[in-house]
Amino acid sequence: MLIVKKFGGTSVANKERIFNVAKRCIADFKKGHDVVVVLSAMGKYTDELITKAKEINPNPPKREMDMLFTIGEQMSVALMAMAMDQLGVRSISLNAFQVGMHTTKTYGNARLKRIDTERIKQELEDRKIVIVTGFQGVNKYDDYTTLGRGGSDTTAVALAAALHADSCEIYTDVDGVYTADPRLVPNARKLNAITYDEMLDLASLGAGVLHNRSVEMAKKYGVQLVVRSSLNESEGTVVKEVVKNVERMLISGVALDKNADRISVFGLPDVPGTVFKLFNTLAKANINVDIIIQSAGHDGTKDVSFTVSGDNLEEAMAILQERKDYLGFERIESDCDIVKLSVVGAGMMSNPGVAAKIFECLYNINVNIHTIATSEIRITVLIPAKDAVAAMNAVHNAFELRE
């Protein structure tokens, strides 16, 4: 078997954890498997680098930020190779130049285009554990790029796809994918298996275990993902195309996204093109919007509400305010005191009444629903932030997700 194993920053934050990871990889290697390890930068090292940079330049060129960031993973992989050597096992560390991790040109948020596999295959044939820097790539100018949030997961999945790996194991600080965040919903249950689509909805809706880019890529290339804990040996959750019926529940999880803020735009002229202009303005500024609701206003106008990630709220508001005349609205408002609660499950497609059950359950605990958005396998509501945990637990219990 060829196994790709990805460990995040907390898993390699110090000497003991580095050896812990090394031993897990060596265990598989000694069973005869080929092992490729993808690592992030150690612990809070990326934050330290940001601090160093901002001291010198509050707004550093993105190209140079990536040049700085990439040293983080290079440190991790070199130290990991030293740990494996100390444990008597041959290994080799490789960075984005050495692997040939080709990306698009955008600094800070590049996409992987192509991975050269020759060097890795040659080192595996030579019976070494291959340790690869996550998160980083090289663009057509021969400059370092980084892959943005969840970048190391993406690296691991892309490597697994390029190498036709039998499994791609993503190690994290939780045991797997849960029906809800166990810190908020104490009786949340670990799932043994989940489909790519369900995982995608959970990932993009704030469950926070896997980034949706890596799940999308795994789905596209049919890479079997396993989400496991780096702290224990439990089996984790398998993410794959089809989950057998016996494993299947009506609902696979309840996700909470606290980082969603709502912007409401009032009094847009009710003529063609106004909504296009609005969202195009935001798209040009690279601001993603979600959960869009349009309603009739008064006197031939319309109102539009949408959510943005909390990081983008200030910038989005500033841009809209600046382009007020062009866009033609009367006024805008923002609301930070909301959260996005989503119920996800491929089972709901063939089961009417899921939405009604959610609304009933929120009504029972007196939670006011601001906005509703649905897809085939998910129902999302915006509710007041203060009600988040209670709502999550109520919904979780209503669908009998608990252990």
Added chain:
Amino acid sequence: MLIVKKFGGTSVANKERIFNVAKRCIADFKKGHDVVVVLSAMGKYTDELITKAKEINPNPPKREMDMLFTIGEQMSVALMAMAMDQLGVRSISLNAFQVGMHTTKTYGNARLKRIDTERIKQELEDRKIVIVTGFQGVNKYDDYTTLGRGGSDTTAVALAAALHADSCEIYTDVDGVYTADPRLVPNARKLNAITYDEMLDLASLGAGVLHNRSVEMAKKYGVQLVVRSSLNESEGTVVKEVVKNVERMLISGVALDKNADRISVFGLPDVPGTVFKLFNTLAKANINVDIIIQSAGHDGTKDVSFTVSGDNLEEAMAILQERKDYLGFERIESDCDIVKLSVVGAGMMSNPGVAAKIFECLYNINVNIHTIATSEIRITVLIPAKDAVAAMNAVHNAFELRE
């Protein structure tokens, strides 16, 4: 003009110094010059990396040490580019992969083989200051290598040669090359100019301003070197092929090497091949020897003494002891309480009596000379460590080198 400027670790040790270096480079850039900057790792960063590595593996693979080391310079160049951006000047940082710094394959002590200049030239044409990682290269396996001691100086000189630079300025914490170490000889005088050969002898004999590999390379490719202070604007010392007579003194400097230890091998069989076997054994272990003296022993044997660098003493003694039967000697001794004092000057070639003057001067202050070795432009004596400073000052005064 195309100027290559090299700054060592102390010159980029913190934010203020980074900006100081940035401003010096920008001053030349704004005069219309093309500027290439070579940087070492910040301050004690390389030592920190060694500590990190040794915690994990007391004897880490050299290939992985180089993988770890190279992040140090990458940090320096990225931060420098951010500082220049903050000062409103366009620049770009490049590492060994991006430049194409091709070296031999030896990890930890590689030699530069070839430098690609295309990328650098293109960035210079685009009117950017180009900031290059010193000390590091890439070998034919596409692995990082480092150039060993004085590596960043070597990078700078090699770049100056490859780019046909008009000048290669090596910035250090002293004003230039002195007739002796000013910390030991208070009235030492700064030289305005010195030849490559004199500088080579001073470099290899412990003057410590420039590493001899970089001077050798400058001589080979006719690169004009300037040794200057990063702390002030003084003119520094020019190192070149021929120094005009008017600048010339009989002696250009007195150098002290405290790091030389002596090994004496007694009772070697006086037959052909024994000395070859002795030094070949050490060469195979990559131990450099210097100042070799052979004298007759008793009963058909001979004694051989030589100096090694203090770092190598323990290893050299162990290897010789281990191979005692093969080499056939009776016993070995080491002496750490000696120093190497050298007087260097192209002028001594045509002036007999220089050696006599040195011996007289040491006799006058009652210093016992262990060993004497001479070349065309240098006289070296081994003397007791306790007499080092007195001897240095006495010789310095005798040749009227003082200001």
